[in-house]
Amino acid sequence: MKKKTLLLNPGPVTLTESVRLALQKEDLCHREVEFADLQKSIIQKLKNVYPESSKTHTPILLTGSGTSAVESMLQSLCPKEKPVLILANGVYGERMASMLSMQQKPFDVISFDWKESIDLNKLENALKEKSYAYIITVHHETTTGRLNDIASIAEIAKKYSVPILLDSVSSFGGEWIDLSKWNIACLAATANKCLHSVPGISFVIPRNDLLEKEKTHSTSLYLDFFKYYENQKTGFSPFTQSVHALYALDQALEEFHDAGGWQERNTFYYKKTHFLMKAFSEMGIKLFLENEEIYSGVLVSFFLPKEIRYEPLHDHLKENGFIIYAGQGNFQGHIFRIAVMGDVSMLDLERLISVMKNFLSMPHHS
Ligand SMILES: *Cc1c(COP(=O)(O)O)cnc(C)c1O
Numbered sequence: 001m002k003k004k005t006l007l008l009n010p011g012p013v014t015l016t017e018s019v020r021l022a023l024q025k026e027d028l029c030h031r032e033v034e035f036a037d038l039q040k041s042i043i044q045k046l047k048n049v050y051p052e053s054s055k056t057h058t059p060i061l062l063t064g065s066g067t068s069a070v071e072s073m074l075q076s077l078c079p080k081e082k083p084v085l086i087l088a089n090g091v092y093g094e095r096m097a098s099m100l101s102m103q104q105k106p107f108d109v110i111s112f113d114w115k116e117s118i119d120l121n122k123l124e125n126a127l128k129e130k131s132y133a134y135i136i137t138v139h140h141e142t143t144t145g146r147l148n149d150i151a152s153i154a155e156i157a158k159k160y161s162v163p164i165l166l167d168s169v170s171s172f173g174g175e176w177i178d179l180s181k182w183n184i185a186c187l188a189a190t191a192n193k194c195l196h197s198v199p200g201i202s203f204v205i206p207r208n209d210l211l212e213k214e215k216t217h218s219t220s221l222y223l224d225f226f227k228y229y230e231n232q233k234t235g236f237s238p239f240t241q242s243v244h245a246l247y248a249l250d251q252a253l254e255e256f257h258d259a260g261g262w263q264e265r266n267t268f269y270y271k272k273t274h275f276l277m278k279a280f281s282e283m284g285i286k287l288f289l290e291n292e293e294i295y296s297g298v299l300v301s302f303f304l305p306k307e308i309r310y311e312p313l314h315d316h317l318k319e320n321g322f323i324i325y326a327g328q329g330n331f332q333g334h335i336f337r338i339a340v341m342g343d344v345s346m347l348d349l350e351r352l353i354s355v356m357k358n359f360l361s362m363p364h365h366s
Contacts (some may be wrong), residue, residue: 005318006348010142010170010299011193013342015248019197022251023244027242028244030085036235038246043232045253046203047339048174048303049262053179059205060228063242066169066190069202071099072223073165073188076138077210078105080313082133084127084258085162087118087153090143091328092167096136103219108132115289115355116144119316124328127160127182135164140171140296143328144289154182169193169202169293173256174265174298174341185210191245194265194298196342197252200245269297272340276300279353283360288335297341301327310336313359320355 006015028035062068074096078084083106088094093111100107102152108130110122118137126132135157142146150166157164163185168177174194176188186206191197204225211229218224222239231238256265277292280302288301304310310326311331317324327335340349342346 002010005321005323006344007323007342008338008340008344008352009323010337011190011341012199013192013196013339014344015196015198016115016255017251017344018255019252020204020248024245025244028243030237030240031268033235035241036245038243038250039237039241040235040248042246042253045250045257046205048257049149050179051176051255053205054252057179057205057207057213059203060225060232061095061201061237061241061246062223062225062228063200063239063245064202066188066193066227067095068223069188069190070096070169071217071220072101072166072218072225073103073186073204073206075103075220075223076135076204076208076216076225077165077186077214077216078107078133079133080105083107083130084134084136084165085130085132087123087135087137087148088112088347089118089146090114090138090141090150091268092138092141092143092169097139097169104352105217113330114141117146117294118148118153120156123153124156124159125155127162128284132162135162137164138167139177140168140175140298142170142339143331145295146289146303147171147294150182151228153177154184155255158183172263172267172297175296176262180254191249191252192271194262194341195252195256197249198245201249204353206255212311223259225318233306252276264316264328266297269340271302272344272346273297273338275346275349276338276340279349280356283357288331298341299337299338301335302335304336309333313363316359317355318350318360322352322355 046059086109088110097109165189168187170187188203192199216226325337
């Protein structure tokens with residue numbers, strides 16, 4: 001039998017067998033009461049991921065990958081009349097600027113080198129000069145593995161009374177998110193990263209007062225989350241949701257909570273990435289960012305050693321059952337990334353290390 005391939009890319013992730021089996025539940029019409037029960041169950045379980053915010057924020061389910069949730073958040077909340085400020089230090093921050101420019105909404109972007117952290121002085125200077133509707137940024141910048149310091153950004157944002165819109169696609173369920181204290185007006189996330197479900201369902205989590213008081217700013221019919229919110233009150237949805245992906249997400253959330261919620265997942269992720277950092281360092285492979293502490297638990301990035309090209313490394317690991325991930329943009333060919341989300345054990349990673357050692361010992365690895 002062919003060995004199961006493990007996904008060590010940052011989503012989609014390796015599923016547990018029980019989540020995969022949930023996809024086979026019976027066909028269901030999205031206008032029937034059983035569908036409403038399923039959506040309500042998922043919404044409750046999503047609220048329980050960070051129960052501190054269950055009274056102030058409400059998850060809204062969408063069919064689409066993480067990008068659709070990010071785009072829905074910007075569509076629905078960013079106004080035409082007042083600019084927003086984007087802080088970008090990677091692919092995903094820059095992508096939100098592209099979205100706003102396609103939506104023809106006013107924004108400023110402070111772009112940092114993708115290896116750098118977000119400079120808080122630049123943020124404060126921008127806020128002194130102009131009045132913004134929102135500050136928009138990425139929690140875990142998957143481009144490099146950096147966990148942006150949202151608590152510090154939020155402290156400055158609060159001084160100027162500007163709420164935050166957060167791309168939490170690769171941190172939701174795996175890292176601590178303080179929606180109230182950080183003054184998060186809305187976040188966007190997905191089923192198929194730290195929640196370990198299948199791709200197909202994503203969600204936004206706006207603050208309740210926005211849902212009740214604000215009118216939509218959406219120029220898209222499909223991505224207007226206010227419309228979903230109205231339907232969701234009775235358990236339904238304006239359009240066909242990916243029913244089978246919802247079955248899987250309900251099961252994945254059950255397993256998430258049974259295993260101890262985000263804290264347990266966070267602890268296990270860090271255990272895995274720190275194991276990889278140590279093992280790779282012993283092989284002479286260097287961390288890409290400046291030190292261990294600034295990484296999320298979700299993903300780690302390494303410099304490709306000079307004598308090694310990415311493709312043969314990728315192919316050798318793939319032949320042995322592991323999918324790793326290349327660098328994006330300017331980092332292509334210079335780095336590789338390993339994510340530890342999904343059904344991946346310490347034993348799996350120990351085997352990865354021995355396959356890696358085997359690759360390094362081969363005479364022609366380029
Ligand atoms: C993966 C990712 C996305 C995009 O999600 P898709 O599911 O690929 O659409 C957006 N933002 C961040 C930070 C991500 O890691």
